[in-house]
Amino acid sequence: MRKKLYINGKWLDGINHVDLIAPHSDVLLAEVPLATLDQLEEAIMSAKNARDEMEKLTAFERSMILEQLVEQFKVNRSRLAEILALEAAKPLKAALGEIDRTIATYKIAAEEAKRIYGETLPLDAVAGGEGRITYTVREPIGVIGAITPFNFPFNLVAHKVGPAIAAGNTIVLKPASQTPLSAYALAEMLDQTDLPKGAFNLVTGKGSEIGDALVKHADVKAITFTGSPEVGISLKSKAGLKKVTLELGSNSALIIDEGVKLSDELINRCVWGAFIYNGQVCISLQRIYVHESLTEEFLSKMKIAVEKLIVGSPLDLKTDISALISKKDVFRIDQWVKNSLEDGARLITGGNVISERIYSPTILANVSNTCEVSCNEVFGPVVTVNSFKDFDEAIIEVNNSRYGLQAGIFTENLHRALYATKKLQVGGVLVNDVPTFRVDLMPYGGVKESGYGREGIKYAIQEMTEMKLISIKM
Structure with missing residues (x-):
């Protein structure tokens, strides 16, 4: 037509x-x-x-x-x-x-x-x-x-x-x-x-x-x-x-503080934030910083949840993951993932080209903050997970970005929640939610x-x- x-x-x-x-x-x-x-x-x-x-x-x-x-x-x-x-x-x-x-x-x-x-x-x-x-x-x-x-x-x-x-x-x-x-x-x-x-x-x-x-x-x-x-x-x-x-653009980050219960609700929220519309969302959850006491449990639960995502036609109501907007994006994302693995990242799940149009939902751990999948905007179905020991260390890593759209933090500690809202260099802070949250009457925009x-x-x-x-x- x-x-x-x-x-x-x-x-x-x-x-x-x-x-x-x-x-x-x-x-x-x-x-x-x-x-x-x-x-x-x-x-x-x-x-x-x-x-x-x-x-x-x-x-x-x-x-x-x-x-x-x-x-x-x-x-x-x-x-x-x-x-x-x-x-x-x-x-x-x-x-x-x-x-x-x-x-x-x-x-x-x-x-x-x-x-x-x-x-x-x-x-x-x-x-x-x-x-x-x-x-x-x-x-x-x-x-x-x-x-x-x-x-x-x-x-x-x-x-x-x-x-x-x-x-x-x-x-x-x-x-x-x-x-x-x-x-x-x-x-x-x-x-x-x-x-x-x-x-x-x-x-x-x-x-x-x-x-x-x-x-x-x-x-x-x-x-x-x-x-x-x-x-x-x-x-x-x-x-x-x-x-x-x-x-x-953005490479939105989430902090999961020590003492947080890794419930199915939290895990599903992280999966949604990272993989809704194949990660092609300005505030897609791209970087997750998890306290070292929770990291392995979190990775295990995320892996199970992500591997349940259904890859298929966008016209099927059951489909979670479908084609990226262009073939060149599949190639770019695959190259970025390979570069991170060569740099020492750990592949938890995914990391492969399903077809010339579709890239598998991918979790990477221990990713250097200089890798493209961390410091650039992936705009695809890839999320990185790193551990932290000290809370200020996590804040520094979130802020170590040329972007600053939205960030999230899960914590049971009110002091740390308020501290994060003050210290995070972003346009919006979501406490006890992923940074992918947006309703259409809120002020929306970023810094940097x-x-x-x-x-x-x-x-x-x-x-x-x-x-x-x-x-x-x-």
Whole structure:
């Protein structure tokens, strides 16, 4: 099926197209248009021209548009999950989970559309400030350029489109080249709402061409990007004075303190955190530091649990592990695992290529912190487990990373829990849970090379609006 661009409320033909191949089956899914720079210009101008119509909408009307979208997601839940399974090889049960989260994300955006307000300021608190009524308001910033990744092509798009509409902005969306079908489905559903035509525009194409031009365009007032640190840092340098929100990479870590009971619940939580969607999650659990008194028991229980994971088709509800997004990632991960073993790591389970598309769920122990599987973002089904003796040693190892998105700690010691929340150099600390936990209303983002700014609807709205001061002399 040949797809089209969605610009100014119309479906437009592309000039050149590329084949979209299913990661799991190598079946041709669609022919995807490569937008030209002229078509991108048309999309940006459509978004710019739609600003007046968006500004006329009340908070209630923007909220109702998002509620209309929520209802469409509910009606199309199964079909949308199947799109995820086909184009992203996301196992169907994880895909259904993403659709449910996306529904929640747009629902939160609909609610937050009604709660965008400023504050009153008592200027008479300083000499010369008396006799004035002063307050702030938040106003939409304008055209938002959104660039999104393959791993959560519905929900991570929702974290950009939802707050943009809630705040009264217009959007040009450039989705990941591997997963455009979810963006087309979103455009089809938005087209059925009362959103003004031109307020949402969808362009597909090469990030190096379309993405760069979107970032540099003078009429685009803010950029929201999720992807690799290398690309994100490059985009920030090109954005000039635009507002920029970056959600980048991670090698998220977990500490399991002495005295913790290694229950089935804890083990299953660690398996989920490390292997949900084949580890292709920004906050996937990649590094685990276990107190030396618990290490062997933990490894034994993790091995048993991981070897129960079912490898298969993403369209099978029983499947836990399926194809990675590309063949080159299978090769890269296999090479990184081999490098760690040559460096002295211990293979607990996995460590082999199942097919050119699938890598086995893998546990490595005693891994050097200079190995790629530890210091880089694996973005695959690999987790490392190291032991520690002193609690501060574990804190140091977690912080020994260029990333800092989220971290977790299991402990029965309140003092150590609070100590960890203070000392861990990350954007979020999860006590008695894995760092893979996220619900869509929480502020989400990292420090160091994990990002810049925060997502989570309320916090994204702040990034997508400008504060204006108003002072009235009586």
